Amino acid sequence: MTIKRKISFQEYSEGIEKLAIMVDDSGFKPSHIISIARGGLRVGDILSRLFRVRSSYLGVESYEIAEKGKVSDNQKNDVIFSRDISSTTQDYGNNILVVDDLVDSGKSLIYTKKFLLNYEAFKDKNINFKTAVLYQKPVSKITPDYVVHKMKTNDWLVFFYEEAELISISDLKKKYN
Template structure:
């Protein structure tokens, strides 16, 4: 996981699949050591889906549900958190909520409020990363980030990378220039093979187009 970059507008903090697994496993271990035993684990979609599944595995908990909370686009904050999805009866249940990151903190704050309104007996929150800029501090987390950075998790690599590429291709760039800019301007680390796949998918999805020898943003 690295963070160095050149004059960034947004600095990325890169997390690999291996990093993600060990962060999630470590989160489960911390919760177990605290002797918290949930009746149900709720994954916050979309970021918390993978961590919650790994946490559930290490806690041998089969009762895993998902609620969707929309809050962030890349570098952009929505005004309100919207929670959707169906839940089982939470009356008198001990609930563990898992997300990938406490960023602004609004998502976890609103999720706790949402679950309290549905009668949960106790609600414990957990995240892989806690940013000190967050208004909400999870009960459990693995890494604390003292300054704000955009975390790039492997489960959102296409969405995040394509958004950064669209920023770059507001002006025409060759593929080589784009690849260099991702690292130099945003500290986004990506294998060249995956980068080429993402470019092809962006062209297929109508986000960028080839204009002579350069790629430009379409939408």
């Protein structure tokens, strides 16, 4: 039986603050933050404000190739990427922090690093990529550079914002009408 563990707003927020301290204490000074969407969006937004640097977003999803019947250029071993990084700048600097809320199997993060190394804006440049997450499960095939919570079990994490997935628009209409 899979155990579900709820992550409160407070635990989540404190985790981001601890992550910022870890990065700063290491001496790494991010010039830009790339958030893996969707889980890393909030983490990256807050870190970019704390470090006072710009942020960008990269859509990454686990993807069952068999369901679609074909492989696009953006798909790598059942992980699909957005075509481009969503950014208002092409000046990323050389110290890029890639963030997500959680590393589970590690597949998304492994392929994200490969994607970024081959991304046109970074290709053949001396970019120092570091990775940061709030939670790392023990089954992960990759250890990020910065991890706040190294889990001892593979509990299913339910972040406070994911509770919105349990609510429908009709539920909201009933609540507010």
